[in-house]
Amino acid sequence: MKPLELYIHIPFCIQKCLYCDFRSAPSTKEERQEYVLELCRQIRTYRKTAGDYHIVSIFVGGGTPSILEGEQIRGIFGAIRDTFVVDEDAEITIEMNPGTVTEEKLKVYREAGIDRLSIGLQSAENEELKILGRIHTYEEFLDTYRLAREMGFGNVNVDLMSAIPGQTAAGWEKTLRKVAGLRPEHISAYSLIIEEGTPFYEKYGKARDDADALRDDPLPDEEEERQMYRSTKKILGEYGYQQYEISNYALPGYECRHNLGYWDRTEYLGIGLGASSLLHNRRWDFGEEPVALSIQEQMEEYMFLGLRKTEGVSRSKFAGEFGRGLDEVYGNVLRKMYELGLLEETGDLVRLTERGIDVSNMVMCEFLLG
Numbered sequence: 306m307k308p309l310e311l312y313i314h315i316p317f318c319i320q321k322c323l324y325c326d327f328r329s330a331p332s333t334k335e336e337r338q339e340y341v342l343e344l345c346r347q348i349r350t351y352r353k354t355a356g357d358y359h360i361v362s363i364f365v366g367g368g369t370p371s372i373l374e375g376e377q378i379r380g381i382f383g384a385i386r387d388t389f390v391v392d393e394d395a396e397i398t399i400e401m402n403p404g405t406v407t408e409e410k411l412k413v414y415r416e417a418g419i420d421r422l423s424i425g426l427q428s429a430e431n432e433e434l435k436i437l438g439r440i441h442t443y444e445e446f447l448d449t450y451r452l453a454r455e456m457g458f459g460n461v462n463v464d465l466m467s468a469i470p471g472q473t474a475a476g477w478e479k480t481l482r483k484v485a486g487l488r489p490e491h492i493s494a495y496s497l498i499i500e501e502g503t504p505f506y507e508k509y510g511k512a513r514d515d516a517d518a519l520r521d522d523p524l525p526d527e528e529e530e531r532q533m534y535r536s537t538k539k540i541l542g543e544y545g546y547q548q549y550e551i552s553n554y555a556l557p558g559y560e561c562r563h564n565l566g567y568w569d570r571t572e573y574l575g576i577g578l579g580a581s582s583l584l585h586n587r588r589w590d591f592g593e594e595p596v597a598l599s600i601q602e603q604m605e606e607y608m609f610l611g612l613r614k615t616e617g618v619s620r621s622k623f624a625g626e627f628g629r630g631l632d633e634v635y636g637n638v639l640r641k642m643y644e645l646g647l648l649e650e651t652g653d654l655v656r657l658t659e660r661g662i663d664v665s666n667m668v669m670c671e672f673l674l675g
């Protein structure tokens with residue numbers, strides 16, 4: 306049996322954050338119940354596929370999965386365990402937002418085998434939370450975090466966001482230090498991206514023009530943003546966190562196995578509205594037809610995803626996977642990137658340098674073979 310990661314998508318939120326372009330929306334109780342029943346039905350349709358695999362990790366993401374009642378989560382995990390062979394030591398994560406979590410729900414999570422919580426905080430400054438349109442305050446996050454610890458959860462991630470409108474490098478540092486001081490096992494720190502179709506796009510779509518400088522809460526400029534990114538590694542390092550991916554930091558031994566599997570191109574099955582899958586080198590978004598990836602596309606993905614990890618890409622694994630050496634396929638690109646100081650090599654591994662991380666999108670484009 307081969308390893309498989311399972312992703313379950315819950316597309317509901319209390320209200321839409323002003324920057325969010327994820328597939329999520331407010332909903333009624335009835336809509337949620339209907340969705341959960343359909344989700345359970347869909348999960349059970351994979352019984353045949355399930356025979357070839359054992360589940361190494363499950364990630365219930367959103368949206369805000371913690372909006373569901375405990376009973377609904379119990380139902381989803383009942384369907385999963387009836388259908389799939391789940392490893393005893395599988396990493397099982399659920400995403401949650403402060404203000405939607407109760408002791409009762411956490412109890413159900415434990416009974417269902419969930420052993421990792423991922424809490425969406427974004428900022429420890431209430432003013433910034435308000436600007437983002439979040440439903441909670443920092444104090445409400447603290448209540449959720451403490452409750453999770455009291456209920457015995459020993460593996461907690463906190464999601465943070467930098468480059469928030471009006472944020473300064475000093476403000477970001479304050480958030481990092483407050484959160485790191487709580488000692489969650491994992492911290493994800495992403496930079497705000499202004500996505501089309503969001504209220505933030507309306508307000509900041511033409512950001513960094515003259516009008517932006519006059520706003521009360523302007524976006525940090527590119528240099529400030531880079532400064533925040535660099536300070537993240539330094540500050541979290543002081544608290545014992547190691548960066549293992551462009552935006553992810555963990556105490557030793559607590560790297561997110563589900564995410565690592567994704568960057569290593571472990572096969573995964575996504576169930577639910579906004580979920581995507583990679584099985585037998587075919588990719589698809591939920592409800593769409595699978596598309597077979599050519600060898601060229603597989604190599605490109607291998608590089609894009611692998612280079613996100615600070616460890617980098619293994620030459621021997623690349624050769625093992627594709628039957629061709631990295632130099633044979635990408636020799637010219639590697640030479641150019643080494644010369645520019647954007648990639649470096651240690652033994653078997655090729656990775657981004659700090660400068661390379663600054664311009665990672667540009668570096669990744671170099672690995673397109675078309």
Ligand code: SF4
Binds near residue numbers: 317321325326327367
């Ligand atoms: S809680 Fe998350 S998924 Fe929901 S609207 Fe906010 S950012 Fe989007």
